[in-house]
Amino acid sequence: MPEYQSKRLLQLRFPARASELKRTRDAIREAVEGCGCSAKSTGDIVLAIDEACQNIIRHAYRGDSDNVIEIEIEHRGDRLVFSLADQAPAIDPSLIKPRNLDDIRPGGLGTHFIRRVMDEVEFLKPASGSGNLLKMVRRID
Amino acid sequence: MEHAVREEQGSIVVSFKGDVDLEHSPKAREVLLQCVAGGQDVFVDLSAVSYIDSSGVASLVEAFQASKKQGTRFALVAVNEAALRVLELARLDKVFTIHKTLSEGIRGST
Numbered sequence: 001m002p003e004y005q006s007k008r009l010l011q012l013r014f015p016a017r018a019s020e021l022k023r024t025r026d027a028i029r030e031a032v033e034g035c036g037c038s039a040k041s042t043g044d045i046v047l048a049i050d051e052a053c054q055n056i057i058r059h060a061y062r063g064d065s066d067n068v069i070e071i072e073i074e075h076r077g078d079r080l081v082f083s084l085a086d087q088a089p090a091i092d093p094s095l096i097k098p099r100n101l102d103d104i105r106p107g108g109l110g111t112h113f114i115r116r117v118m119d120e121v122e123f124l125k126p127a128s129g130s131g132n133l134l135k136m137v138r139r140i141d
Numbered sequence: 142m143e144h145a146v147r148e149e150q151g152s153i154v155v156s157f158k159g160d161v162d163l164e165h166s167p168k169a170r171e172v173l174l175q176c177v178a179g180g181q182d183v184f185v186d187l188s189a190v191s192y193i194d195s196s197g198v199a200s201l202v203e204a205f206q207a208s209k210k211q212g213t214r215f216a217l218v219a220v221n222e223a224a225l226r227v228l229e230l231a232r233l234d235k236v237f238t239i240h241k242t243l244s245e246g247i248r249g250s251t
Contacts, residue, residue: 018164025192043223044230050194054163101232104206106199109231113195116230 004077009035012071016057016086017064024071025050031073035080037140045080045138048117051110052084052134055096060088060132080138082118087131093123144172150247152182152214158189161197169197173204177215183208184246188219193227205237218243 010031014020025046032042053069061067070085098112114121120137142165143158153176161169176183185201187193201217208215216238220228228234240246 018162021162021164022160040226043226046192047194047227047230050162054194054196057163104202104233104236106203106206107195109195109198113227113230 004079006081007075008072009075009080010071010073013068015065016053016061016067016069018054018057019064021050021053024053028071028073032080035075035140037080041138041141044117045082048114048136048138049082049084051113052082052136055110056084056086056088056132060086060091078140079119080140082136082138084134084136085126085131090130091123091132096123142169144169146172146176148181149184149243152184152247153179154184154186154218154243156186156189160192161190161200162192162194163196166194166196166200170200170203173200174207177204177208177211177213180211180213182214182216184216184218184240184243186218186243187224188221190221190224193224195231198227198231198233201237202233214238216240216246218246 010027012024012027014024028049029042029046032045037045056069057064067087072083074081096111098115099108101112118136118138122135124133124135126133142161145156147154155172155176157169205215218240219242220239225234228237240249
């Protein structure tokens with residue numbers, strides 16, 4: 001596998017509040033747009049990261065709080081690597097599954113969007129030993 | 142997010158503008174369910190929606206199901222590209238009735 005130089009495009013740290021998400025989306029859009037992603041891909045990526053942040057706010061932190069979400073975006077060769085970290089109690093990744101879309105009902109679409117948009121989605125053990133670290137990878141197209 | 146509700150030819154038209162996201166979707170849900178509960182056909186104009194997420198889509202689904210239950214029409218009109226893409230990702234573009242224009246929707250419901 002070729003070694004690519006990694007370039008950090010964005011590093012954000014913000015309180016886990018719904019009111020912070022618009023500003024966050026704008027920053028992500030700006031970072032991703034500069035990498036040659038199509039408008040459609042950029043929109044998809046912004047949606048996926050927004051949904052991942054929402055999962056942290058709603059499920060990990062159980063609502064708006066002053067707890068922190070950290071986002072890092074790196075450009076590695078033909079890929080974008082997204083890392084989302086929180087300090088919430090460790091979640092069980094096996095419980096986070098997209099729902100069956102044939103079951104038309106409100107809610108539960110966020111995880112589906114993330115899986116549809118990203119090429120890789122993985123929960124890692126944070127280096128600090130606490131919280132959660134979500135790594136997502138998307139090829140640039 | 143801003144919203145406006147008006148009556149047109151016996152139907153209710155709800156227009157949203159801006160981001161229908163986690164911060165604003167509770168309001169969107171409330172408005173939509175109130176409109177549906179009025180018992181008239183409801184058309185939701187999404188032409189000025191710059192962003193919609195899963196919580197916004199959930200509000201639409203809930204209102205759609207409430208209207209279906211009571212036998213009134215619920216349709217989306219003038220859905221812009223960004224919102225349509227999210228509906229496509231959710232495979233809801235084939236579930237909702239979507240009209241290109243409001244007049245097309247209202248014509249179809251009379």
